[in-house]
Amino acid sequence: MSLLEATAVSFKRQQQTLLQAVDLELQAGELVGLIGPNGAGKSTLLKILAGLQTPNSGSVKFQNQALTQLPAKIRSQKLAWLAQGGTIHWPLSVERLVALGRLPHLAAWQSISPSDQAAIEQALQQTGIAHLRTRDATTLSGGERTRVLLARALAAEPIVLLADEPIAALDPGYQLQTLELLRAFSQEKRACIVVLHELSLAARYCDRLYLLDKGCVVDTGSVTKVLSIENLKTVYHIECEIGCNKIPWIIPRRYLYN
Numbered sequence: 001m002s003l004l005e006a007t008a009v010s011f012k013r014q015q016q017t018l019l020q021a022v023d024l025e026l027q028a029g030e031l032v033g034l035i036g037p038n039g040a041g042k043s044t045l046l047k048i049l050a051g052l053q054t055p056n057s058g059s060v061k062f063q064n065q066a067l068t069q070l071p072a073k074i075r076s077q078k079l080a081w082l083a084q085g086g087t088i089h090w091p092l093s094v095e096r097l098v099a100l101g102r103l104p105h106l107a108a109w110q111s112i113s114p115s116d117q118a119a120i121e122q123a124l125q126q127t128g129i130a131h132l133r134t135r136d137a138t139t140l141s142g143g144e145r146t147r148v149l150l151a152r153a154l155a156a157e158p159i160v161l162l163a164d165e166p167i168a169a170l171d172p173g174y175q176l177q178t179l180e181l182l183r184a185f186s187q188e189k190r191a192c193i194v195v196l197h198e199l200s201l202a203a204r205y206c207d208r209l210y211l212l213d214k215g216c217v218v219d220t221g222s223v224t225k226v227l228s229i230e231n232l233k234t235v236y237h238i239e240c241e242i243g244c245n246k247i248p249w250i251i252p253r254r255y256l257y258n
C-alpha cells in the first residue's frame with residue numbers, strides 16, 4: 001500500500017531551484033533511505049513530504065489524499081518529522097518533552113490518558129533514554145538530545161516517520177540501535193524515510209534508496225543499484241571501494257577534487 005507519494009515536486013527559493021520534478025513513493029513496511037551530497041535538497045524534500053513546506057508545483061499524497069487537503073491535526077498524527085540536528089529551547093524534563101509527541105492526539109486541555117502514557121513510556125524505553133526522564137532536556141549531550149527528539153517523534157505513533165539525519169550525532173552503538181529501531185518501526189502499516197550520510201549503514205538497513213543531487217533524483221532503486229562506484233563518483237566526487245562480507249561496506253578512498 002502506498003503511504004506517501006510525491007509527484008513532480010519542484011521547489012524554488014529566491015530564484016534558486018532547490019527541487020526539480022522529484023517523484024518519490026513510500027510503501028507500507030519500507031525503510032527508505034534518502035542520500036545525496038550536502039545541499040542536494042534532502043531536508044527540503046523531507047519538509048515538503050511532511051507538509052511543512054508547499055512545493056511550487058507537483059503534489060504530495062498521503063494514503064492517496066492530497067496532503068494539502070488533510071487537516072493539520074490529522075497530518076501531525078499521521079506524519080512525524082524529525083528535524084536535522086534538532087534543538088531544544090525550553091527547560092522541560094525529558095519525559096515532558098517526549099510527552100509533547102502526544103499533543104496531536106489530545107483535544108484542547110485534555111490531559112494524558114493511560115494509553116498516551118504507555119506510548120510515551122515505550123518511546124523512552126525504545127530509544128534508551130528512560131534513565132534521563134527527569135533531566136532538564138536543555139542540559140543533554142548532542143547524542144542524548146537526538147535520541148530524546150526521536151522518542152518525541154515515536155511517541156506520536158505516526159504512520160510515517162520522516163527522519164533527517166537521525167544518527168549523525170550518535171556513537172556507533174546508538175547508530176546501530178537507532179537504525180534497528182527505524183527498521184522495526186517500518187513494519188506492516190508503517191514506513192520511514194531516513195536521510196543518511198553513512199552509506200554503509202544505508203546499504204545495510206534500507207530497503208530502497210533515493211539518490212538526490214542538485215535537487216533531482218539521479219537514481220533510485222535497490223541499494224546495490226544506487227550505491228554504485230559510478231554514482232558515488234558522480235555525486236560525491238569520491239573514489240570508493242564497495243564490498244559485502246555478510247554486511248555491505250563502502251569505503252571512500254579518495255576525494256577526487258584534491
Ligand SMILES: Nc1ncnc2c1ncn2[C@@H]1O[C@H](COP(=O)(O)OP(=O)(O)OP(=O)(O)O)[C@@H](O)[C@H]1O
Nearest residue numbers: 013014018036037038039040041042043044045084
Ligand atoms: N531558507 C533558505 N534560504 C536559502 N537557501 C536555502 C534555505 N534553505 C535551504 N537552502 C538551500 O537549499 C539547498 C538545499 O538545502 P537542503 O537543506 O535541503 O540540503 P540537504 O541535502 O539537506 O543538505 P545537507 O546534507 O547539508 O543537510 C542548499 O543549497 C541550501 O543552502
